[in-house]
Amino acid sequence: MKFSHAVIRKPGRNFSLGLTTRSLGIPDYELMLNQHDAYVQTLASLGLDITVLDPLPDYPDAYFVEDTAVVTPRVAVITRPGAESRQGEEDSIEPVLSRFRRTIRIQPPGTVDGGDVLMVGEHFFVGISKRTNQNGASQLGAILDRFGYSWTAIPVRTGLHLKSSLSLVSPDTLLITAALAEHEAFRDFHKIMLDQDEELAANTLWINQALVVPAGFPHTHSKLEKLGLRLIDLDMSEARKMDGGLSCMSLRF
Numbered sequence: 001m002k003f004s005h006a007v008i009r010k011p012g013r014n015f016s017l018g019l020t021t022r023s024l025g026i027p028d029y030e031l032m033l034n035q036h037d038a039y040v041q042t043l044a045s046l047g048l049d050i051t052v053l054d055p056l057p058d059y060p061d062a063y064f065v066e067d068t069a070v071v072t073p074r075v076a077v078i079t080r081p082g083a084e085s086r087q088g089e090e091d092s093i094e095p096v097l098s099r100f101r102r103t104i105r106i107q108p109p110g111t112v113d114g115g116d117v118l119m120v121g122e123h124f125f126v127g128i129s130k131r132t133n134q135n136g137a138s139q140l141g142a143i144l145d146r147f148g149y150s151w152t153a154i155p156v157r158t159g160l161h162l163k164s165s166l167s168l169v170s171p172d173t174l175l176i177t178a179a180l181a182e183h184e185a186f187r188d189f190h191k192i193m194l195d196q197d198e199e200l201a202a203n204t205l206w207i208n209q210a211l212v213v214p215a216g217f218p219h220t221h222s223k224l225e226k227l228g229l230r231l232i233d234l235d236m237s238e239a240r241k242m243d244g245g246l247s248c249m250s251l252r253f
């Protein structure tokens, strides 16, 4: 799929108050802004028309916009984020996405984080995780069914989200952790297996014939080079401290 747009939100000065399960130190705001700016410039250089939103002061995690929606070619599903402190972020995304798509909202008690949803053509893999519950996945699945897509639920046993453990890197190839690779749902894909000590590289972005990858994972980098795509390394150190990856910081469509 060719992407033409991205919605991105600038991190707020209080971004270090967001949720994290990592113990990688206190993130630095100026460095975060520099890394975020490089991210925005990279997506723009790949031909995306970028909408940059202002920080939401009451929501330090709000720059992880991916969790607030699942944007498909036919409909944008506005999620209900699974972390209580993030519920409400989606209210400010709906008016932005409604300029591009019809929008439909996930209703309580359902919860869905967009980080749990991987689109592969007309099929969606939906992680059931600490953030996305069964009710939310079923609501999302019913909307996907209605718009002519298919979907599969995948239990997420490690990492924050489904996409903490896999990415689509070509139409039929997944970059994936060993644990997830065994799942029956992925049996027909080619798989590029992550080294155990490079599993933090699982979250990459395949955009318009380029792969944006987190810097600092040399084995993963050389495995991905074989795909023949342009590889762009981005330093993600500060977002990683807040449990964030490359996909988390944008909605691409």
Ligand code: GLY
Pocket: 018, 019, 020, 061, 064, 083, 086, 242, 243, 244
């Ligand atoms: N800090 C990202 C999240 O926990 O949702």
